[in-house]
Amino acid sequence: MNMQHLNRSLRGSARTVQQGVPAAVHIPAAVSVHRSSGVQGPACATTPLDAAPQRLPASKVSQQRMAPVICNAAAAEAPPAPAGDGVGERQDLRNIAIIAHVDHGKTTLVDKLLLQSKVFRDNQATSDRMMDNNDLERERGITILAKNTAIRYKDIKINIIDTPGHADFGGEVERVLNMCDGVLLLVDSVEGPMPQTRFVLRKSLALNKKVVVVVNKIDREAARPDWVIDRTFELFMDLGASDEQCDFPVVYASGFSGISGHDLKNMAPDMDPLFQTIVKEIQPPVVKQDAPLQMLVASVEYDNFLGRIAIGRVMNGTIKKGQQVAVCSVVEGEGAKTRMSKVVELYAYDQFNKVSMEEVPSGDIVAVSGIQDVKIGETICAKEAPVALDTIKVEEPTVSMVFMINTSPFAGKEGKFVTTRNLKDRLDKELERNLALRVEAGESADSFVVSGRGMMHLGILIENMRREGFEFEIGPPKVILQDGPDGKKYEPYEEAYVEVPEQYVGAVVELFAQRRGEMQDMSPPSEGGTTTLKFRIATRGLVGLRNNLLTSTRGLGQLNTLFLEYGPQAGTILMREQGSIVAHETGQVTAYALESAQDKGTMFIRPGDQVYEGQCVGQHVKAGDMKINVCKTKALTNMRAAGSDKKAGLNEPRNLSLDDALEYINEDEMVEVTPKSVRIRKDPAYSKKGKKGQ
Template sequence: MEIRNIAIIAHVDHGKTTLVDRILHATKVFRDNQETGELIMDSNDLEKERGITIFSKNAAVTYKDVKINVIDTPGHSDFGGEVERVLKMADGVLLLVDAFEGPMPQTRFVLQKALQLDLKPIVVINKVDKPNCRPDEVHDAVFELFFNLDATEEQLDFPTFYGSGKNGWFNDTLTPSEDITPLMDGILKYVPEPKVNEGPLQMQITSLDYSSFLGRIAIGKVSRGVIKENQPIALMQADGSIKKSRVRELYVFEGMGKRKVSEVVAGDLCAVVGLEDFNIGDTIADQENPEALPVISVDEPTMSMLFSINNSPFFGKDGKFVTSRHLRDRLMKETEKNLALRVEDTDSADSFLVYGRGILHLGVLVETMRREGYELTVGQPQVLVKYIDGKKSEPYENLVVDVPAEFSGKVIDLVTQRKGELLVMETKGEMQHLEFEIPSRGLIGLRSNMLTNTAGEAVMAHRFVEYKPWKGNIPGRNNGVLISKNQSPTTAYSIDKLQDRGSFFVDPGEEVYVGQIIAEHIKPGDLVVNATEGKKLTNMRASGSDDSVRIVPKIQMTLEECMEYIQQDECIEVTPKHIRLRKVILDEEERKKVQKSMKTEMA
């Protein structure tokens, strides 16, 4: 049976997962009467809620007697580590581009990796049913992008398909076809069969799966030879050591699931059960003449956060896993499958430094742990500083903002305050297209500010470029916070009296503790306030007149917004039911002592 391996790459929200849905339906993976819903591949709860793909996934369909392995990849740069290694399994890529937005910075990053691996590209221009779409201009922009990425002449001669995933058609011209058959035929025609070398078994492990029943499962593409059940193999690791092992069971992908087989030939993707202690990037080779494939390198992390146990007065109220041993075991387990993540111990037994690719990458980890019943506190995200040729250097990012023309001045002002430099300014229809180079530190907290100042119209995307010399101090949050003075439920009476001092993060009746941040101050500088005082009642006053209090609803912040909001002396308490902001040192007198000692040190 012939095989085609294809990865789908695109920027966030350009319609990858919807396209995979269409392919699954077109090839009759499901029975006609089966309920499937939308975005079938995004099976994780977090993915469903946020509408983004976080983990890459495989599906396999059969079309005209050819098996097509389809790999859906994440679009966010924070999950770039996931995309890079998955491309190793593919022989061709479907580059999906929005007919209005055109190629975005993220598209560039993934496409560059694909071209370096010499994968055959097919360009799919999606959403041509949208008003204001410009498929011809977008096609030219894609060609220019290929040219700028030093594509070979063969790669520049890419086939293009137009269509609408939502309406279920793709064709090689702009006239709508009945279904996606022209695209499926295109995949068979343009994507080459897997290249197979002669020789004994070689297979590189490019991703992991875990099953409570079978343990860790290695997934990869057999690049030469045949792998069989019960076959003795050599596991060749990155440090050069070789372990002897045996294949217990083999599975190939079929539809949305896996099917057990006795052997897999070169060119197909498979899942291997029964190997101990393997890592991503290891090679499964023939035991008699083992040869290793080159190790996969993944981009370095650019950000770190301090994860600690929850030591607030409300410790252990919601969560099941609260000790430092629980926290450590969970973080170590995460590094096994999350390649771009690193965990280091600190001087304190209760805290760990966690390094990741960006705020979203770390935020997804915290949110996942919280749902599993963990309680923890996380500190302010810090960028990783390197010393290059003796100079202090920090990561820089390429930031692209598309915004209505009337807001472009505000956007430029916001970004330049944070040490960003404007590189490109073009008009795209009614939108201004702005490109900046900005230190990664400047991005922390930028998104919420930018959305406030552009009435929610700005679309921003960024990707890591390189390390450059340190840019100096970047101003952080201007306003201080209001801190709770005592521990008990807040009252409407007190909050009403304090409303002119700031905007609250808590509602009346919520339990607060000493040192918890309950509101944003309207001025710089922090203030300790009492929000728990009840109204003193005498016989003269009617006790019912409290109903006339008008309280503004509290500000709801997501976990990522909290991570961008806090300053260095603050942290976030995360439990399965609550996200609270607090000072690292809860006691006011202690905080003052520490501030004094820091001032004298600096003097």
């Protein structure tokens, strides 16, 4: 243990003594119950977990017991085998995941690791953010889907999983952590740990993964690495990390410049110190080569030629191309079931490519094709001994929206897939790989209630669907309530962190107070004059708040949120003070009509646009809606005034993106989504009084 780690441990011990609680308590290892076998094939048992006890501060024991149970597949055992037969460590392999807050440099760091490991030829053309191959990921600059790759350092293969940083895509993180033995936690050298850092780190510690802290962007002018390490250590303690977990190794790096090191005064010109730390600190996978095959499916991809591809880690045994296997699944309330299938193609990840393999031993991450109905959470087993691992579980969704077919006057003009059947098939396909999503039948046969982890989670799904040619309508977002211990309905609450210049603190506090937000903490201004505010606010109070925050802070405020808990309902929250400007008739927008209409509020349309009766064409300056004819033309007479031909002076309209439209709508409005347009309209099922069905 070096001096820096010793100081952290001493500070943690001193804090524990001051709190007057025991240093640590032991939690017994979890034991799973054997489920009954299904009727579709051979008996399929479940495997008990063999997790080691965790040492947690006493203050965190109750919190840990209340946390959602996540399958520790890496600790699951195969059917009984002779002691020590085929059991060992694969010293030639490491499995790691890279986790961090949004925009802390995960994907850029992976780029440098790929380049410096000589994955590409010297004259081969490469691009930035090579792992972000999705159009939306490149446009928004964030990672949405977890992705696998592998590089080689000397004689050691390192499987790398690049994970999303936003909490709305936490389901991606939760399912892929089962495939790795350790994680690289990236922390910005200026910002330090952020809300999403807490979320992904909590999941890693719950699975007892080894954590290597990488202080990234160390070459920034305002870098403060000592402060960042102290804040990271405090975060470990807050999350109930054990003494061993708090003694984390630290590597300083810059993914952009491609440098790393253990000492700021002696940085290496490459990523070699980081590679060495990964090999030294991340434990090699413990394997049982002679045990029957077990592979937990953690991800599913689709190929036009190969069909569905299952991705996961071979937990025990060896998987072979052409092998007859049993696919086991555990269905709640129905027990474990199994069916037979065959491995048609087998791939392993190596040097940024999928390499066809004849067989792959346990410990490695593979992609399997040929099992067309495979799902995430199922276990691919040896047909002679079908033993299912515990399925992957993720946290429940908090926000829901109603998806329905387009019923506007412009329905069917711009989309390729417009029927209820098209919509249902697409949502069912999304459920196969998106574990955090829920789809239920709506009030009518043409509607579906889609639930997700947040507005961005559902917004990305909607954007992908419209780019694929779907045309449909979206209802206003609603939070999902749960039954509380007192029999009343509880709603989700979130922690909101706002970084804002000091002169806008008052405006931010007032904005959150209007949404019934409670300020929990306020840090003093940093060297750059930025103040960090922490609020506790109901999830529904965050709808539409981001745009108002940007307006109040002139675009300088940054908002990050993290799910906190379920609590008593906060009461009435006024989501939007202004009403909408509604089109009075169907037709083409004219400049003559807009010249007078723009005095009533902010317009969403331009001259020449096609609108229909009931479409929201602007935001009113006052409360309540106003109907305006934006299609009227100037009357023709035989008399001409002096200024009759003067060009109309029009203000620039507000361009509503899909995210803006979803946050804008009220209870009596909906968003019409097509491949070419995003429109807001009044819900015809609501009367002028705002009551549905009247």
